[in-house]
Amino acid sequence: MKQSQFERLHQADWQRFETLLEALEHGKRKTPASETFAADYRRICQHLALAQERGYSSLLIDPLQQLAMRGHQQFYRHRSQLTAQVLAFILAGFPRLVRAQWRFVLVSALLFFGSLIGMGLLVYFFPDLVYSVVTPEQVTEMEGMYDPAAHRLGQAAARGANEDWMMFGYYIMNNIGIAFQTFASGLLFGLGSLFFLFFNGLMIGAVAGHLSGVGFGQTFWSFAIGHGAFELTAIALAGAAGLKLGWSLLAPGPLPRSEALRLAAKTSVQLICGVMLFLLIAAFIEAYWSSMNTLQAQTKYLVGAGLWALVVLYLTLAGRTRHAPD
Template sequence: MKQSLFESRHQPDWQLFSAHLDALEKGKADPASNQSFVSEYRRICHQLALAQERGYSSHLIDPLQQLAMRGHQQLYRHRSPVGMQVLSFVMAGFPQLVRAQWRFVCMAGLLFFGSLIGMGLLVYGFPDLVYSVIDPRQVAEMEIMYDPAARRIGQAIERESSDDWMMFGYYIMNNIGIAFQTYATGLLFGLGSLFFLLFNGLMIGAVAGHLTGIGYGQTFWSFVIGHGAFELTAIVLAGAAGLQLGWSLVAPGRLTRGEALRLAAQKSLQLIYGVILFLLIAAFIEAYWSSMSWPAPIIKYGVGAILWALVFSYLAFAGRTAHAPD
């Protein structure tokens, strides 16, 4: 079905649902009309899924996404306690939002992982290149942290396991700071997010290439593979959210830049909620599992592979529902 026909056929439904949402948000809804709200909401979600599947333009999909999100908020505000709303977001809302923003996610992933892999290979092939990216003192610290003889891997100073909770807090603050920086600088027409995706990718790639080249690869990779599933994915999603902000300013479409930015911020902030959840999980794994030196590398690789598969499956399949053809 052509987009113009789809839009003309369903425009009355969208206007009706928008008016219903306005009334609910102002507390002026007719109780009798609330009985039809759930069916209206499901119809909007179904039409949004069809529009995305058929590749209709963002001028059609973005307003539908906004209606669906507003409907979701009203539905669970009136029907579910806060705990259920959070559970619904974690189990379905967040992965659905990631899939809905797949273009920004793919762009951020290519920038980050492309620069990481590219720099890693370059430094592995040309070892002295690492010093053009990272200060020699920091390189020396990295070598100490990932020395196979270290009792606690990934830490510049030996620590007792009882201090893991301190590292947990440090990892949370550090990682959330990086993610927020990558997201918020998207307000610079997306250029800030582009920069930090590339910068972080180049830095991590340089470290990975150098440590692999000097024979510390097994220590390094067995350390990062576990928490990296959540941490690296979170950086990509933060970058995607920032690129979404930037794109709303570069190409606002029929909206004013202010209105386009407001809509983009509402969607991207929900992505950031999920990013924070991922970073909390990553910090826990890094503090209490990754730094341990007693598990054999093969065990860490196995656990890491399971975690990567879990993250991919969650983002790709969680919250999916069957839709009938229209």
């Protein structure tokens, strides 16, 4: 293709990209065309490579190089700003959001942890109650997973340490499934979230109470205490996000229900983003730390207590300082 034809074919793209660059360089981050910036930047780089390969004149190559260099600066500036925004959300935005939604968080936590502790105590003192929520087959499986003689704790069968990454992926998918179920069911006017919070609390409590009663308490609690700080908190926060959705449908105020739901969803989705982070951390700890059977229980208890303290301090104190990032 001749240079003149190449220029006529793509001149409009280059002019549009230069206009977009000027807007971005002057701080206008939300122009309509900015959504296609990455694709436009890659196209400019492709055109530059073609021009150089075909030996076109420097009168064409030099301006394209300038556009590519300016695009490169804006592209990585945008990526660095995105990274800064993510860090700001993790360090300050998420805990602030949790505190702002404290009413839903409180209701969710009371229901989830209340049912967990209550069922655990009932099963511990009345062992046969475990079969009201857990099948005999599941009870047998749980006993095998937390038998002190097990090679790796919390797993249905012994496996090598080189498979920890497989369990890491399994824990992520399983935990996210539970959290999303608890969150999304809030669309049923909050009843779904209430049900799953109560149900999961009963299930976990029944297992904990039974294993404690049959003498496997030390292996179970030393396994659960570490990742439980993030996993159980995440389930409660997912429930709070679901209750936020349900309340917007039950009490939309002066707004139409669709608009109230839309506004509530913005907050709830942000909560779920933080929940995903917690579940990722929980899965990592569960796969690589909790399942280890070579550490003393006291060590796991100390680390677990530290992780619970860290979660509590993070959610209650992070982002309170005046100069914390927004």
